[in-house]
Amino acid sequence: KAGVTQTPRYLIKTRGQQVTLSCSPISGHRSVSWYQQTPGQGLQFLFEYFSETQRNKGNFPGRFSGRQFSNSRSEMNVSTLELGDSALYLCASSLGEDEAFFGQGTRLTVV
Amino acid sequence: QKEVEQDPGPLSVPEGAIVSLNCTYSNSAFQYFMWYRQYSRKGPELLMYTYSSGNKEDGRFTAQVDKSSKYISLFIRDSQPSDSATYLCAMRKQAGTALIFGKGTTLSVSS
Numbered sequence: 001k002a003g004v005t006q007t008p009r010y011l012i013k014t015r016g017q018q019v020t021l022s023c024s025p026i027s028g029h030r031s032v033s034w035y036q037q038t039p040g041q042g043l044q045f046l047f048e049y050f051s052e053t054q055r056n057k058g059n060f061p062g063r064f065s066g067r068q069f070s071n072s073r074s075e076m077n078v079s080t081l082e083l084g085d086s087a088l089y090l091c092a093s094s095l096g097e098d099e100a101f102f103g104q105g106t107r108l109t110v111v
Numbered sequence: 112q113k114e115v116e117q118d119p120g121p122l123s124v125p126e127g128a129i130v131s132l133n134c135t136y137s138n139s140a141f142q143y144f145m146w147y148r149q150y151s152r153k154g155p156e157l158l159m160y161t162y163s164s165g166n167k168e169d170g171r172f173t174a175q176v177d178k179s180s181k182y183i184s185l186f187i188r189d190s191q192p193s194d195s196a197t198y199l200c201a202m203r204k205q206a207g208t209a210l211i212f213g214k215g216t217t218l219s220v221s222s
Contacts (some may be wrong), residue, residue, distance in 0.1 A: 004154075026156075031207060043199070045209035055207040090154055096206055099145055099160035104153055 002027065003092050004103035005045060010011040012109045017078040021106045025072050025093030032074040033100065046089075049074055081110045114138055118201055118214025126222045130187040134200035134213045137181065141202040141211075144176050146185045147217070149197045158198075159185060190220045 005024040013019050025032050034046040045058035049068035066076040072093075078085055086109050092100040122132045124130055133144075145156035145199055159174035161167050161183075167174045173186040183202070188193055197215040 006154075025202040035208070035210075042214045043201075045208075045211075048207055048209070050207055056209060058209060092210070094206070098143075099157050100159055100210060102147070102200075104152040107152070 004091055004101055005091075006091050006103035006106050009018060009104065010038060010107050010109075013081050014111055015081055017081050018025075018077060019074055019081060019108060020077045021024060021089055021091075021108075023074045023076075023091030023093075025074070025091075026095075029093035029095050029101075030072050031093070031096070032068055032072065033092045033104075034074070034076050034091045035092065036060075037090055037105070043090070045087060056107040078108075083110050084105060086110045087105065112137055114211050115163050115200065115202065115213045116188075118216055119214055120213055121217040121219060123191055123219045123221065125208075126190060126192060128190050128220070129178040130194070130216070130218060130220075132185040132187075132198050132216050133198075134183050135181055136183075136202060136211075138204070138211075139178070139181065140204045142201050142205065144174070144183050145210070146174055147201060147202045148194075149199060151196075155199055190218075192220050192222045197221050 004027045031050045033048040037043045048056045052068045063079045068074045088105045090105045092102045139153040149155045164178045171188045175184045199215045200213040201210045
């Protein structure tokens with residue numbers, strides 16, 4: 001059974017640019033969540049989608065957005081990149097109320 | 112007060128030792144509890160999942176949840192060098208809500 005797939009694995013962007021990250025959840029999982037991981041703040045929740053609807057959103061600025069498609073694949077977008085956006089972005093998929101499985105993450109570096 | 116507190120370590124033990132990892136939390140609404148293992152530059156790997164209070168065992172790993180004390184533990188028996196990683200506790204109130212993570216405990220098992 002394939003796990004959660006995130007692409008790309010690594011990205012280098014310049015301040016002011018925008019970036020789109022992709023996540024394919026485990027087959028059959030309809031819930032996809034996004035997290036940002038930094039050494040200082042640890043793992044912080046960005047947002048969660050279920051059946052193409054955003055159910056919850058974390059405390060991040062509007063530059064961070066996401067969407068989910070009918071096949072449950074999800075994308076997150078960060079506009080007007082700042083140096084502080086450099087982080088490991090993780091996607092997690094869940095079947096329902098149970099455990100969450102993470103992908104390997106996309107490491108974003110903003111220069 | 113942070114919602115989830117976890118001692119960052121580092122924790123160093125010899126091979127074969129029993130390891131005890133712990134988290135405390137402040138929000139009594141948390142019902143779903145997870146432990147993840149994260150190797151350097153990788154995504155978190157789900158080790159244990161527990162709903163509400165009680166114990167759960169899986170191979171060398173045992174998870175305990177004490178909701179009355181707001182305290183969760185992960186025990187690793189017969190620790191191996193391959194267990195050297197960062198261990199993250201995580202919890203949430205209900206499906207679709209954010210997973211709240213501890214900062215992680217770094218474990219080193221020496222052969």
